[in-house]
Amino acid sequence: MSFVRAAWLVVRKDVLIEARSREILYTTLFFAVACVLVFAFGFVNEGRPITDAAPGILWIAIAFSGTLALGRAFERERQHETLRALMIAPVDRPALYVGKLAGILLLLAMVEVVIVPLVALLFHAPLFTRPLLLVALLAGGTTGFAAVGTLFAAMLVRARSRDVLLPVLLYPITIPVIIAGVRGTAALLQADVDVPMARAWISMLVLFDVVFIVLALWTFEPLMTE
Amino acid sequence: MSLDFHSLALTGVTRTFGRRRALHKVSLRVEAGELVVVLGPNGAGKSTLLAIVSTLLAPTGGDVRYGDYTSAMGAALRARIGLLGHDLYLYPELSPAENLRFFAGLYGIDRVEERISMALDRAGLSDRRDDPVAGFSRGMRQRLALERALLHEPRLVLLDEPFTGLDDAATDALVGRLRQLRASGCLTIVVTHDLDTVDGVADRALLLHRGRLLDVANEGEPLRERYRAALAHAPQPAAGRL
Amino acid sequence: MFMMAPFLIDGAPYESTMGLVQKIFYFHVPSAMTMFVSAFVCGISSAVFLFKGRAAADRLAVAAAELTSVFGIIVLVTGPLWARKAWGVWWVWDERITSTFVLWLIFNAYLLLRKYGGAGSERLAAGLAIFGMANVPFVYWSVNVWRTLHPKTTVVPTLQPGMRGPFWFCVTAFLLLYVLAITARAHLEAERARLEEIYLSIEE
Numbered sequence: 097m098s099f100v101r102a103a104w105l106v107v108r109k110d111v112l113i114e115a116r117s118r119e120i121l122y123t124t125l126f127f128a129v130a131c132v133l134v135f136a137f138g139f140v141n142e143g144r145p146i147t148d149a150a151p152g153i154l155w156i157a158i159a160f161s162g163t164l165a166l167g168r169a170f171e172r173e174r175q176h177e178t179l180r181a182l183m184i185a186p187v188d189r190p191a192l193y194v195g196k197l198a199g200i201l202l203l204l205a206m207v208e209v210v211i212v213p214l215v216a217l218l219f220h221a222p223l224f225t226r227p228l229l230l231v232a233l234l235a236g237g238t239t240g241f242a243a244v245g246t247l248f249a250a251m252l253v254r255a256r257s258r259d260v261l262l263p264v265l266l267y268p269i270t271i272p273v274i275i276a277g278v279r280g281t282a283a284l285l286q287a288d289v290d291v292p293m294a295r296a297w298i299s300m301l302v303l304f305d306v307v308f309i310v311l312a313l314w315t316f317e318p319l320m321t322e
Numbered sequence: 323m324s325l326d327f328h329s330l331a332l333t334g335v336t337r338t339f340g341r342r343r344a345l346h347k348v349s350l351r352v353e354a355g356e357l358v359v360v361l362g363p364n365g366a367g368k369s370t371l372l373a374i375v376s377t378l379l380a381p382t383g384g385d386v387r388y389g390d391y392t393s394a395m396g397a398a399l400r401a402r403i404g405l406l407g408h409d410l411y412l413y414p415e416l417s418p419a420e421n422l423r424f425f426a427g428l429y430g431i432d433r434v435e436e437r438i439s440m441a442l443d444r445a446g447l448s449d450r451r452d453d454p455v456a457g458f459s460r461g462m463r464q465r466l467a468l469e470r471a472l473l474h475e476p477r478l479v480l481l482d483e484p485f486t487g488l489d490d491a492a493t494d495a496l497v498g499r500l501r502q503l504r505a506s507g508c509l510t511i512v513v514t515h516d517l518d519t520v521d522g523v524a525d526r527a528l529l530l531h532r533g534r535l536l537d538v539a540n541e542g543e544p545l546r547e548r549y550r551a552a553l554a555h556a557p558q559p560a561a562g563r564l
Numbered sequence: 565m566f567m568m569a570p571f572l573i574d575g576a577p578y579e580s581t582m583g584l585v586q587k588i589f590y591f592h593v594p595s596a597m598t599m600f601v602s603a604f605v606c607g608i609s610s611a612v613f614l615f616k617g618r619a620a621a622d623r624l625a626v627a628a629a630e631l632t633s634v635f636g637i638i639v640l641v642t643g644p645l646w647a648r649k650a651w652g653v654w655w656v657w658d659e660r661i662t663s664t665f666v667l668w669l670i671f672n673a674y675l676l677l678r679k680y681g682g683a684g685s686e687r688l689a690a691g692l693a694i695f696g697m698a699n700v701p702f703v704y705w706s707v708n709v710w711r712t713l714h715p716k717t718t719v720v721p722t723l724q725p726g727m728r729g730p731f732w733f734c735v736t737a738f739l740l741l742y743v744l745a746i747t748a749r750a751h752l753e754a755e756r757a758r759l760e761e762i763y764l765s766i767e768e
Binding site: 105 | 380428
């Protein structure tokens with residue numbers, strides 16, 4: 097049972113389940129949009145939005161809705177103890193992590209497809225001047241967030257107070273990701289787009305992703321077994 | 323890659339959770355073709371025992387051997403173990419066919435579709451093969467879950483309360499299945515409360531009482547009576563605890 | 565070792581007069597260094613616990629985490645006190661103190677997880693500690709770059725020669741204090757573990 101094949105089977109299963117009910121997708125999307133709106137009301141002054149607020153709001157919405165989606169995704173596995181069935185299967189445990197991570201990334205990608213244009217619209221923010229850089233930034237940041245989040249959500253499945261502990265653990269660790277995302281997006285929004293700055297942030301995110309995915313693969317098995 | 327074994331040996335297995343000792347120096351030996359029933363009141367440690375035998379939990383003391391192998395063999399060993407837990411491990415949003423197909427993929431089974439069809443026939447669910455499991459009764463799910471646990475033809479079969487929610491016909495079918503497993507050389511451990519049903523099927527009955535494993539007499543009266551006798555003779559904790 | 569603590573206070577008179585307020589620096593920076601050392605200790609012993617399963621490592625980790633939190637509080641309180649007097653504002657988005665804040669949050673999360681996570685949370689907390697430790701360079705780098713975009717007041721001034729003596733003295737004193745505290749705390753955990761063992765053996 098190869099690593100890649102096992103991960104692929106898990107992703108396929110998750111996509112299949114989600115395609116049936118679309119529960120997590122719709123609720124996360126709705127939450128993200130509501131999030132953006134709530135922040136908008138906080139930052140729109142006399143009908144004129146503060147463009148500077150756009151990057152922050154975008155990334156906070158991604159972080160909040162990501163946390164929600166992670167919680168729901170693992171709650172599903174917890175309900176019928178299917179996570180146990182996965183653990184007892186003759187597959188490399190880290191493959192399960194990769195499969196779950198891929199699933200969450202797909203979900204968050206779909207959410208971002210909606211809220212990035214929304215933020216651009218509501219805040220009059222020219223986000224699409226350099227689309228490739230924007231995509232790289234979003235991909236790097238979301239992957240970093242999801243990489244740590246998937247591990248934490250998985251390891252908390254058998255813990256008490258797991259709903260509140262996930263954000264408590266996740267947010268401090270992903271602060272560099274948020275900083276990079278926000279500042280990188282801000283660099284892209286400047287009238288004279290600061291490409292080197294954006295590239296610097298993207299590089300940091302890529303490094304973060306590599307380091308933390310490796311760390312997660314390494315610690316997944318000991319953290320999931322007793 | 324294919325690993326096999328013909329005996330299971332637990333020696334002095336202990337498991338503590340902080341201050342609570344769930345299992346206390348449990349020793350057990352099961353040979354291929356044997357069916358052992360583990361009885362005991364709730365909270366006695368039966369689930370912990372199954373978790374350890376299925377390699378999901380590590381013991382705090384003692385040793386578990388599968389033939390000459392230990393749980394260090396990892397995935398290769400897990401491929402030969404089948405576990406049916408109390409929570410059934412089924413995805414409610416998927417159909418029986420899809421559930422089986424997923425696990426068949428994870429276990430690397432060949433001739434997948436053929437085996438799935440056979441499994442669904444045995445479970446009596448062929449006509450519902452594409453309906454989401456969410457709509458099934460407990461009994462139907464139990465039958466499907468059993469098939470899922472046995473799909474990869476494991477050597478070691480661990481069943482946690484497999485008779486829950488089954489009607490008479492299904493119970494008979496399961497008893498027949500258990501006899502088949504014995505005949506084909508599987509090591510089977512069944513945890514149950516259903517004393518009358520397993521009476522006569524089991525080679526041996528064991529009582530797990532406050533974390534200790536005790537024998538229940540083999541011959542003589544019905545299992546129910548022997549169980550009561552064993553329970554009455556079980557050592558009680560010392561008076562005056564801290 | 566208790567002897568060192570009074571000397572800490574005794575060391576103060578040796579400082580040159582750069583303004584009384586500046587003397588808080590002698591507590592602030594050594595506390596920060598101790599805190600980073602403690603975070604490192606927690607991360608390493610967590611890794612040992614997670615991969616080698618040695619319970620003693622876990623006891624050391626929890627002691628280190630608590631001390632990280634304590635020394636973190638010292639840093640985060642002395643920082644604003646100094647800032648207020650020196651620059652007139654309570655909080656300066658200095659990269660060092662902001663990074664300290666983040667690290668402090670991470671290790672507080674460790675303690676929360678151990679307390680409220682239920683059974684088995686020691687291992688999970690160990691995982692968090694490892695992630696926290698790996699995160700330190702990223703936090704520092706990102707806060708650093710982020711900060712340079714905001715022109716701000718001066719950072720920690722470079723050390724004048726006259727101050728070096730007392731400074732390193734204080735650093736040593738703090739580190740010794742730390743070693744003392746962590747030994748005591750880890751010992752407490754060891755005693756607790758022994759108590760659990762005794763409790764279990766009574767049931768024999």
